[in-house]
């Protein structure tokens with residue numbers, strides 16, 4: 001194969017890798033849909049609205065441990081004109097770009113997000129959805145789209161918020177429980193358009209406590225060793241003298257002479 005053809009192959013290969021992201025249509029991390037009947041194929045142009053992670057979900061999180069995410073929602077100067085032309089805003093008085101901008105940047109949303117809708121609030125819904133990938137196939141889903149409902153168990157949504165376009169940065173607290181690769185989306189609704197920004201996290205098993213004993217001829221000492229999924233020891237919160245306790249853990253450290261902590265730690269990888 002001649003060199004120029006090889007370049008071609010490499011380029012093709014890299015392009016293919018680059019587009020295998022959240023969905024296979026392009027390599028951006030966000031996409032837009034109509035509010036009604038969104039699916040895996042009917043994405044629409046975003047018209048100049050952009051979403052990005054300011055504080056993205058960590059690559060690895062421990063099951064049950066809360067973390068914060070921050071995402072930004074911004075629009076360029078052409079957005080409002082585009083939105084009017086595409087009937088994005090349902091508020092009756094919005095007929096031009098200037099009104100659309102005023103509605104999004106100045107009109108206060110209801111104080112309770114439950115009262116927010118496309119008529120009275122620019123970003124009338126904003127939250128985080130989580131989809132553990134291991135359950136996606138079973139649910140016949142390919143991507144963590146905004147259409148996947150909160151089932152309260154596996155696919156979950158954080159509480160919704162709402163606000164003006166000028167808010168820019170949106171924060172949410174997230175807790176994930178199902179172990180394994182999880183797709184997270186920041187989901188917003190603007191008029192009758194919706195947008196989702198994706199990232200993935202791997203959820204690791206929860207922290208567990210391992211009880212270990214070390215014994216001298218007369219006395220057993222009990223250690224509580226917190227063990228995290230990453231295989232590291234997070235802390236040794238208590239070293240209790242538990243006199244005359246029997247060595248029931250089945251660890252070799254329970255026999256004979258006192259064992260050093262260092263040796264004990266080698267057992268925590270179990």
Ligand SMILES: *[C@@H]1O[C@H](CO)[C@@H](O)[C@H](O)[C@H]1NC(C)=O
Nearest residue numbers: 054070072166167168169170
């Ligand atoms: C949003 O967050 C970014 C990054 O921290 C910051 O530079 C920017 O000023 C924030 N914007 C607003 C409107 O708070």
Ligand SMILES: *[C@@H]1O[C@H](CO)[C@@H](O)[C@H](O)[C@H]1NC(C)=O
Nearest residue numbers: 218219220241242243244245
């Ligand atoms: C442990 O055993 C020793 C010697 O057999 C005894 O004197 C002591 O009272 C025991 N301690 C406890 C807490 O049972």
